[in-house]
Amino acid sequence: EAHQIEKQLSRFNPVLHFLENYDYQSNKQLKAFCKPYWNSNYSPSKYVKSIIRIAGAASSQQSEIVWVMLNFLVPWDLYFSQKLSTYKKELAPKLDEWLMHFYQLEAFCSMANFAWLNPQYRFSLPDDQALVPFAATDLGHPLIPHHEKVTNDITIDSKGDILLITGSNMAGKSTFLRTMGINLSMCFAGAPVNASNFSTISFRIYTSINVTDSLDNGLSHFYAEVKRLRELLNMLNDNHDTPVFFMVDEIYRGTNNRERLQGSEAFLKNVAGKNGVGLISTHDLELAQLEDTISELSNWHFAETIEGNKMSFEYKLKPGPCPSTNALKIMEMEGLPT
Structure with missing residues (x-):
């Protein structure tokens, strides 16, 4: 021994x-x-x-x-x-x-x-007295090479706000959510962030990104996501001193479009104005209409440009719902019937 x-x-x-x-x-x-x-x-x-x-x-x-x-x-x-x-x-x-x-x-x-x-990155500490819950300029993902990286500016004005992000396939929605998450995590850990300016209050970070099924637990992809969102809703309804910063990628994508739309509308209405802020991405453009009835919700999008058989992406976050789609074009470019 x-x-x-x-x-x-x-x-x-x-x-x-x-x-x-x-x-x-x-x-x-x-x-x-x-x-x-x-x-x-x-x-x-x-x-x-x-x-x-x-x-x-x-x-x-x-x-x-x-x-x-x-x-x-x-x-x-x-x-x-x-x-x-x-x-x-x-x-x-x-x-x-x-x-x-x-x-x-x-x-x-x-x-x-x-x-x-990365000497160009900047250190930032959470400031619970900040004028807005979150604001960043030239925010980028640290794992994307500098010559390929496209940065974005974002401001979340008030606690309870939700940014609904629409966009075509490959336009940059998921990458942007990951960009937010990794920079918040680095900031809270004491590392520099990939931004020229970065201001945030203290948050509990919560994500529902790339949720997978589980054979061991007998959970389908959809059921696994439902359980994640149930936990998020519980966190938003608690009286914790630290609000939640949540990121949900392609909400309810594991079910049919009719029930996905109904469930997404109900979820957005229930998380708006609660103890946190968040970004939710979706392909359901109908959800953009909720901006008229939910004061805490604002529409943002990533778009692409299609010229002939070529698509180009700006990867820039813009206000408003996405004005275009590209799924059929991608199918056509790959020789599938449309």
Whole structure:
């Protein structure tokens, strides 16, 4: 058992040794965070050396003659078994603390490296006193190459507002929702965001994007989405101090168009004006009419240009419902009957 513990510790020993001996004088916050490593009373090296000694003593068991002689003279196995048990009890909580701090440091290093690789990105902290819940300029997706990236501006004026986003296939609806989600997540984690200006209050982020079925749980795609939206509705109706920022991609796409339209209308009416803000994308242009009856809802769209057999996309978010569709054109271009 001592050999197994030594083997596991040896995987982390170089990292623990580095953190234990690092010069923290230039950063007091980092020094305080890494105290579990450099505290001499509980330093990793103390326990690693002790485990190595016990493992070395236990290796005598590999020779039956030596083992018999040692145990004949003294209770060798009993002594080192007791020592190992004592160290295990002491080591267990400390190892959890070392690893937890290490995992957090690894995350900090990843975000620092991301910031270093993207000096044009900006840091932004949530400000619950901001004039509007959310506003961003030149917002882009950090995983899209710079030469291919199209950025957008967006402002959400009040809590309870919903942006209904329509658009043709491949126009950029899903990518924009992901762009919002990843930048909010990076902001709340302390990383820079892909925007020239970025202002947000604190939010609980919730998404219903790329929902899949589950054979294990016996859920179809549609039922899985329904359960996600049910959970979202519960969150919007709670009295939590932090509102929800939700993103729903192609709402109820797993069912027929008649029931999808009816269900979508009911859902939009029930989430508008609640404890959050959100973006909902859809192919159902009929839902755009709800802007006349739901004051918190506004229409936005992504469009394309079709010239002959070629389609081009701007990937720019524009006000109003989408004025065009392209599904039949795509079918025709691929040789399907229309």
